[in-house]
Structure formats: structure tokens, C-alpha cells
């Protein structure tokens with residue numbers, strides 16, 4: 001089973017197209033996208049719904065024609081208000097699967113795949129998917145501006161932002177990342193299992209920001225150590241590999257991967273699973 005793992009494409013059409021081209025040329029069975037799928041620059045931020053109905057719909061058709069299975073979820077920069085429209089579009093395709101809280105079996109295999117797209121609180125304003133790591137965590141001390149959540153009419157025809165009045169209270173009322181992980185299905189030790197969390201775990205060099213801050217999740221780390229999936233895939237911190245030099249590490253027998261994402265290059269990881277054997281290679285390709 002050949003899997004192409006990519007994350008944090010942020011609506012970059014050239015990168016999406018290159019991924020498809022590589023998957024076809026190199027006979028990948030499946031693509032996994034770890035989140036932050038939609039455009040986020042100032043103008044396009046408000047048009048994430050149009051990107052889903054436009055480019056992504058065409059892309060999903062191309063994947064279908066190429067007979068490639070696609071496992072994906074939205075991320076923290078993809079507004080919560082577009083979840084519904086994303087679900088509606090994805091439901092039209094039998095080869096596109098949302099893995100956020102929705103476990104799946106990788107087509108043609110016994111490989112179990114599941115994930116969550118929540119992230120630890122950070123300084124950035126869009127808080128739709130921000131949560132406390134565990135019950136003794138606190139909101140990030142540094143905040144760039146007033147915390148916001150996305151809002152708008154049904155199906156996201158008109159996207160706006162709404163100020164979160166009492167952010168501490170908002171976070172306290174939401175289930176923590178630890179809690180969300182506990183709600184995932186039991187890892188089946190008899191088969192290969194893949195956990196995808198947009199938020200990287202702490203302590204592995206997969207969470208290092210440009211200023212060397214480490215922003216990984218202890219809850220994700222503990223969950224992996226206890227549940228022991230065969231493979232865990234992450235994203236979120238684009239520059240981590242370029243800062244720490246690590247795109248992969250291990251927690252006991254679990255292989256943990258966070259490829260990051262480059263600016264002018266497409267960054268991804270080539271994964272080959274043969275029985276219980278997992279091989280992986282970091283790739284960074286000029287586009």
C-alpha cells in the first residue's frame with residue numbers, strides 16, 4: 001500500500017495539482033491530507049466556501065477518475081462555518097473520506113484510519129478549532145487580537161467573523177483535546193492503524209516554530225503512547241522540519257510523522273506499508 005501524506009496546502013492549487021500528478025505517475029493507492037486545506041490569504045479567507053464548491057469539487061472528480069482514495073479533514077485555518085458545505089460536497093464521492101472523528105478503513109486493505117482536527121490554543125485570532133490541551137491547560141498568554149469565530153448563513157454562503165466575548169469561558173465549555181482523543185475508537189492492534197491529528201505531539205521535534213518555541217500537545221503525545229497506533233500523522237507547524245531537522249520520530253513502536261510545508265516547494269511524505277513494515281521518505285519538490 002503506497003500512501004502520499006501531505007498537509008497544510010492552504011488552497012495552493014499548484015500544490016494540489018502536483019500531488020495528483022505524483023500520485024498518478026507513481027501509482028499511489030491513497031492520499032491523506034492532514035488539514036488546513038483551504039485558502040487563507042486576506043481576500044480568499046472569506047471565500048473558502050467558493051473554493052470547496054469550485055476547485056476542490058473539480059479536484060475530487062479528478063481523483064475519482066484516477067481511482068485514488070482521498071482521506072482528509074479541515075484544519076484550524078479552515079473556518080468552522082464551512083464544515084457543513086464541505087461535508088455536503090464530500091458526501092457525493094465514494095473515494096473521498098473525512099477522517100475527523102469518522103474512522104475509516106483504507107480501501108482495499110485492513111488499515112484503520114481516524115483523526116481529529118483540533119489544535120491547542122495559539123496567538124492567532126480564528127479560534128473555531130482551538131481547545132485546551134487538557135483540563136489543567138490555560139489559554140495562550142499571548143494573543144494577537146480579539147478572539148474570533150466564523151459565522152454566517154447556512155451552507156456558508158456569506159462568511160463573517162464574530163467576536164468571542166469571554167474567551168476563557170468559551171474554552172472551558174469545549175471538550176479538551178485530551179477528551180476528544182479519548183472519544184476515538186479503540187486502536188485495533190491486529191491491523192495497521194493510522195492516527196491523524198493536525199496538532200503535532202510534544203517532545204519529538206515535530207512542533208518547533210521558527211523562533212524555536214515548541215508548541216506540541218502533551219495530550220496527543222500521551223494518547224499515542226497509550227493507544228499505540230502503528231503510525232501517527234500531523235501538520236500545523238509548517239516550519240518545524242526546517243527548524244528542528246525532524247520530520248519523523250517514534251513513541252515506542254509508533255512512527256510519528258510531520259512533514260511541514262515549504263513556500264515555493266511542495267513538501268510531502270511518501271509512505272509504503274508492507275504487512276507490519278512501514279517505510280517513509282520526506283520529499284520536497286520545486287513546483
Ligand SMILES: [Zn+2]
Pocket residue numbers: 036075076077198235236237
Ligand atoms: Zn494548522
